[in-house]
Amino acid sequence: MAFLTDRKRAVGMGSAKTGTEHHWQMMVTSVALLVLIPFFVFTFGAILGAPYEEVIAYYQRPFPAVVAILTMLVGWLHFRHGVQTLIEDYVHGLARKVVIIVMICVSYSAAAFAIFAIVRIAL
Amino acid sequence: MAPPSRAAVAKKGTHMADVNRGNRPLSPHLTIYRPQLTSMTSILVRISGNALIVAGLLIVWWFVAAATGPEAFARANAVLTSWFGDLVLFGSVLCLWYHTFGGIRHLIWDSGHMLDVDKSEMAGQIMIIAAVLMTIFTVIVL
Numbered sequence: 001m002a003f004l005t006d007r008k009r010a011v012g013m014g015s016a017k018t019g020t021e022h023h024w025q026m027m028v029t030s031v032a033l034l035v036l037i038p039f040f041v042f043t044f045g046a047i048l049g050a051p052y053e054e055v056i057a058y059y060q061r062p063f064p065a066v067v068a069i070l071t072m073l074v075g076w077l078h079f080r081h082g083v084q085t086l087i088e089d090y091v092h093g094l095a096r097k098v099v100i101i102v103m104i105c106v107s108y109s110a111a112a113f114a115i116f117a118i119v120r121i122a123l
Numbered sequence: 124m125a126p127p128s129r130a131a132v133a134k135k136g137t138h139m140a141d142v143n144r145g146n147r148p149l150s151p152h153l154t155i156y157r158p159q160l161t162s163m164t165s166i167l168v169r170i171s172g173n174a175l176i177v178a179g180l181l182i183v184w185w186f187v188a189a190a191t192g193p194e195a196f197a198r199a200n201a202v203l204t205s206w207f208g209d210l211v212l213f214g215s216v217l218c219l220w221y222h223t224f225g226g227i228r229h230l231i232w233d234s235g236h237m238l239d240v241d242k243s244e245m246a247g248q249i250m251i252i253a254a255v256l257m258t259i260f261t262v263i264v265l
Contacts, residue, residue, distance in 0.1 A: 031230065033223070034223065044182070046265065052193045055189055086173055117183075
């Protein structure tokens with residue numbers, strides 16, 4: 001231990017060099033969501049509570065269906081990156097890795113289930 | 124094994140470099156500062172964004188149920204339109220608009236604008252007012 005130089009102790013302890021990409025992903029998805037969220041809130045909100053047949057007919061129209069698909073895709077991608085930042089701040093050690101992996105899997109699964117469902121309704 | 128303290132290492136005189144790790148003064152953290160509008164609105168952006176997982180998963184369930192069939196849809200739709208569903212979705216609409224305006228503030232900050240204390244404070248006030256107004260608007264329209 002005492003024979004290690006400052007430099008040797010510092011090597012490998014730096015950043016993972018992926019922070020810029022993470023931040024850029026958050027910027028791109030947040031700008032996209034600025035457009036998607038108002039459309040999704042007022043299309044989804046308009047049909048929520050309607051009978052089954054009306055809901056199916058509504059999501060067979062291109063605009064509500066594509067807005068919902070894009071919102072689920074971009075929204076869950078945004079969540080996947082955002083929740084990782086939350087976990088990195090409050091969870092440490094092995095638990096950090098486990099929770100990040102679980103939340104990434106939850107995010108992609110949620111997006112996949114939603115998109116499959118909307119496509120199945122629409123087609 | 125814990126790294127030896129600076130004093131212990133200096134006493135031995137065998138070190139090649141300073142090994143004072145885990146024994147340094149810490150910069151002041153949240154518990155030291157008085158709560159400010161800028162810090163509180165920032166923490167709420169994090170909470171509101173992550174809380175949206177609840178509504179997000181409920182909506183995914185609703186779509187999957189609709190794709191499955193009328194019985195599955197009836198079950199999911201009953202939960203989302205119940206008083207509990209209304210409560211969760213109302214709270215989520217507030218979280219959604221608040222997080223959206225918080226995101227706009229971040230994009231403005233990232234472009235290098237509104238970083239002065241007075242303008243940051245003003246952005247925080249605008250965010251809260253805009254989120255409340257958009258929530259009221261959404262409830263009236265839907």
